[in-house]
Structure formats: C-alpha cells, structure tokens
Amino acid sequence: xxxxxxxxxxxxxxxxxxxxxxxxxxxxxxxxxxxxxxxxxxxxxxxxxxxxxxxxxxxxxxxxxxxxxxxxxxxxxxxxxxxxxxxxxxxxxxxxxxxxxxxxxxxxxxxxxxxxxxxxxxxxxxxxxxxxxxxxxxxxxxxxxxxxxxxxxxxxxxxxxxxxxxxxxxxxxxxxxxxxxxxxxxxxxxxxxxxxxxxxxxxxxxxxxxxxxxxxxxxxxxxxxxxxxxxxxxxxxxxxxxxxx
Numbered sequence: 001x002x003x004x005x006x007x008x009x010x011x012x013x014x015x016x017x018x019x020x021x022x023x024x025x026x027x028x029x030x031x032x033x034x035x036x037x038x039x040x041x042x043x044x045x046x047x048x049x050x051x052x053x054x055x056x057x058x059x060x061x062x063x064x065x066x067x068x069x070x071x072x073x074x075x076x077x078x079x080x081x082x083x084x085x086x087x088x089x090x091x092x093x094x095x096x097x098x099x100x101x102x103x104x105x106x107x108x109x110x111x112x113x114x115x116x117x118x119x120x121x122x123x124x125x126x127x128x129x130x131x132x133x134x135x136x137x138x139x140x141x142x143x144x145x146x147x148x149x150x151x152x153x154x155x156x157x158x159x160x161x162x163x164x165x166x167x168x169x170x171x172x173x174x175x176x177x178x179x180x181x182x183x184x185x186x187x188x189x190x191x192x193x194x195x196x197x198x199x200x201x202x203x204x205x206x207x208x209x210x211x212x213x214x215x216x217x218x219x220x221x222x223x224x225x226x227x228x229x230x231x232x233x234x235x236x237x238x239x240x241x242x243x244x245x
Contacts, residue, residue, distance in 0.1 A: 055235035130237035136208035159195035203230030
C-alpha cells in the first residue's frame, strides 16, 4: 500500500544552494532524498512547500513523499536524523492523505527576516542576521508596511526575469519589532513570489534609514516596476518559519 509521508524539516541554509535540487550543488532536498533512499531502499521525490534560496534557513519547511515502505514513521525520522548532517533536522514525520501536496495544499506561509544594526556582527548570529549599520525609523517602516497588507499585484517585488505571470498575492500581516540591536520583520501571506520577501525587506530598510520616502511604497505597488523598489536583502537573514494547511 502506498503511503504519503509529510516531513517537517529545520535547517541552517548557510552551506546549501537552497532547498531545490540542482546539478553540481549541495541542496537540502538532495541530502534528504539521498538519505531516504538508503533508509527505505528506493528513490523518492520530495515535494517541498517553499523553494528557499541559497543561504536561506527554515524552522518549518514541509515536504512530502510517497512510498510503499512499511517502515514505521518514528524509525524513518530517527534514521534520517542519524544520517543527515547536523545542520538539517527532521522535526516530525506523519502519514497524510494521498492527495496532500506540500506545495499546492499550503494555505499560508510565515517568513521572518532578522537584521542586526551592529557595526560588527555577533558571531552567534552572523549566519542568521543581515548586518545593516544604519539607524532605522521603525515607526516609518511600520507605516510603509501597512500599504502592503491585503491582496495586491506584487510584480514590483518580484525578482527581475522571474517567469511567474500571476503576481497577485495576499499579505495577511506584517510585523516589525526591535529588540536592542536586532530588528525582526515577519510576513504572513497566502504565497510569495521569487525574492518577494527579501525585496520587501530591502525596501523597508531603505525607508527606515530615510533613503526612500515611506509614501513611495504605494507608488511602487502601483507602478509594478522592480526598478522602483529597494535592493534585495541578503539571503542569510531570511527564515521560513511555518507553513499552514
């Protein structure tokens, strides 16, 4: 009997070329698939909820695969964690209906971006926070972020050259908090375009330092031009926190 198994995966993306399989590059998908082949005895195709880029992290990536193996779920989980490198952890493994698809069944995703305003990065967070050594006006950033909530065309916040034709997404909430030298920017949405979170963050940071006016956020949305938005923030500050179904 075929089973559909859902994995929740946590990883430090520092040393990987993203989630999705690539030739001649180490990816999280490839590492987990290779380990699964050794454990259950056949090749599987993992479907991931989000294609995190090179250097991006995940606290709650979700992936599923189908197998006829009768190996118990706890044994699959434990065997994977024994086989994988220490920067990848299988948080859970559970059986789900055959129709479940980690990507297509997702209702919303939560991404978090971490910024440190220190001139010299703390060694304990250097892989997980982008350094931005400018004073930031958090209130201005929050006001600008409010413009983005709701259903909009986010073409201006899509990486140039991306092939996605449907650029309409719904951002449910954006939260910006400051704790000492750390700034956390959290976004919840029904889905994200390629590099959308990092471009939004890059734009908010430019607004926070006063290089862009907070009123420009509405103009960027309306003109749908990537060149009018801010830079793409570095990958290492981004983490896929949770996928909801």
